[in-house]
Amino acid sequence: MPGFVTKRVRPIPATSILAALVAMAAAPPTFAAPRPLADALSPGQPSCHARVFGAAELAAHPGRRVTGIAIERAARDVAAERKWSRLEEFDGTAIVSATLRVRLRGDPVTHSARLQCFRGDGDALVCESPACVGGELRISGEGRGAIQVSIGGTLKSGRFIGHYIHLDESCEGRVGGPLVLESGDDDRSFSLAAAPKQACQ
Numbered sequence: 001m002p003g004f005v006t007k008r009v010r011p012i013p014a015t016s017i018l019a020a021l022v023a024m025a026a027a028p029p030t031f032a033a034p035r036p037l038a039d040a041l042s043p044g045q046p047s048c049h050a051r052v053f054g055a056a057e058l059a060a061h062p063g064r065r066v067t068g069i070a071i072e073r074a075a076r077d078v079a080a081e082r083k084w085s086r087l088e089e090f091d092g093t094a095i096v097s098a099t100l101r102v103r104l105r106g107d108p109v110t111h112s113a114r115l116q117c118f119r120g121d122g123d124a125l126v127c128e129s130p131a132c133v134g135g136e137l138r139i140s141g142e143g144r145g146a147i148q149v150s151i152g153g154t155l156k157s158g159r160f161i162g163h164y165i166h167l168d169e170s171c172e173g174r175v176g177g178p179l180v181l182e183s184g185d186d187d188r189s190f191s192l193a194a195a196p197k198q199a200c201q
Helices: 014-026 036-040 055-060 075-086
Strands: 049-052 066-073 096-104 111-120 125-128 137-142 146-152 164-166 180-182 187-192
Touching: 036 125, 036 146, 066 075, 066 146, 066 187, 075 096, 096 125
Parallel strands: none
Antiparallel strands: 049 066, 049 187, 066 096, 096 111, 111 125, 125 137, 137 146, 146 187, 164 180
């Protein structure tokens, strides 16, 4: 047709299309990164995480006081969490309720403490005993449904700052002093796997 210029379009080679598809498939997904703690402590779902140290592990760590440790969220904890979630979220609002249970070397009694946990730095929780103010521990996710329970922590300078958590409700009034779990050399951090609820009893 007069006045129109026609241009020949070259077809795109199949190899270029294939290369573009491969690059798109290899690109990292843009969805949010997984949150291991949220996976381990699912909202509205009871949970149990536990660890028992065998004879060989205890022999390798003679300074370890803890022979067994568990964090349980039972039905009453889930009910408390639902109630808290309906409230306005102010700083200091507890968002996770749980029970810490600990067995100590040379002690046949399982000691327990009720915990109220708040969001700390990143994805970690800072947990306190409402019955005995002052102590705290931290819970963070490890992936694959596991959690890490830490008593104390390391500063950016590399210096470790110890801490403790009360294991009963006597606080300072107990004969012989308070019963606490302190962050000793072998009792600083514990990796707890998801377990059946019987392991947390």
